[in-house]
Amino acid sequence: MAKAIVGVIGGSGVYDLPGLTNLREEEVSTPWGEPSDALRFGRIGKTEAVFLARHGRGHRFSPSTINYRANIDALKRAGVTDVIALSACGSFHRELYPGVFVLVNQFEDRTYLRQATFFGTGCVAHVSMAHPVAPLLRRRLVAAADAEGVPYKDGGRYLCMEGPQFSTFAESIGYQSHGVDVIGMTGATEAKLAREAEISYATIAMVTDYDCWHEEHEAVDVAAVVKVMADNAEKAARVVARTLREFPAEHEPCPAGSDRALEHAIITHPEARDPELVKKLDAVAGRVLRRG
Structure with a gap:
């Protein structure tokens, strides 16, 4: 079994x-270009962790211009086995008020401008996305939120829109x-890229x-979002820290097969x-391609 990072x-x-703790930074280059920022390596408790700012420090990249492939490739090169992603979101239910966390278990993808696969002409692969969230990792986040007293919903559907504009009223009602x-x-x-x-x-x-x-409530704008983000960031830091302090030393095999998704996914003949x-x-x- 692999060491959990x-x-x-x-x-x-x-x-x-x-x-x-033991913080160090490293610039990691990838064949897909440069990640959003330098990787920051360290530990929380006994667990090794690698942090990456999705939009870059100072928030330089929009959702449509992030180099997602470089980000995931860089984390893979760093030995990362599990990823916890923090995402600011809008809610479609009164009970999911600003400040609540949703530990989602499904995604619906409405994006259209970005590269969402590492594969293509010359090496075709089809991975399963039926269960896009790793169940054991999600359960650990649920337990940490519960222990920290952070309000949360266990499970939920996340619609991923292209942006960077917020929804129209018609879109919002439709969603x-x-x-x-x-x-x-x-x-x-x-x-999708993490699964690949x-x-x-x-x-x-x-x-x-x-x-x-x-x-x-008034239509969402950046000023309104920023007011909530600082409190959310503090709660997220607590949930992540508790999750990492209690994380197993070795990566747990994923019931959804996320850690062996390529086993029979590459269809192009060697x-x-x-x-x-x-x-x-x-x-x-490389794990599967080196086998031919």
Whole structure:
């Protein structure tokens, strides 16, 4: 079994991870380009952790311009086995008020401008996304939120929109009637790439607003979101720290198969594979590609 190394991806309002000891930074280059920021390595308790600011420090990248492939590849190269992703989200339910966390278990992807796969012409792969969130990792986050007294919903559907604009009223009402719980701009893309990289992935969706459907609240804007983000960041740091302090020393095999997703996923015959693409896939898919 592999040693557990937990990656933490900080979203809007979360640009560092309090509590990391033995902190060091490293610039990691990937065949897919540069990640959003330097990786920050350290420990919380006995667990090794790697932090990455999704939007870069200072929030330089929009959801549509983040190099998601470079981010996930860099974490894979760092030995990360599990990723906890923090994501600011809008809510479609009154009971999911600003400040509540949703430990989502499903994604619906409405994005259209970004690269959401490492594979393509010359090396085709189809991984299962039926259960995009690693169940054991999510249960650990639920237990940590419970222990820390952070209000949360256990399970939920996250709609991933392209952005960077917030929803129109018509869109917001439509999404709500469709049965989703929260809306964000990053989660589904990361979940797909993490699955292809055989990394167990889970999201803490941190509610900052009611999107724009709620008749008793004004339409969402950045000023309103920022007011909630600071409190959410503090609670997220507590949940992540407790999760890492109680994390097993070895990576737990994932019941959803996230850590062996490529086992039978690559369909391109070895003699037909593009050598240049295969070379780029060394970190992400080397485990299976080296077998031929």
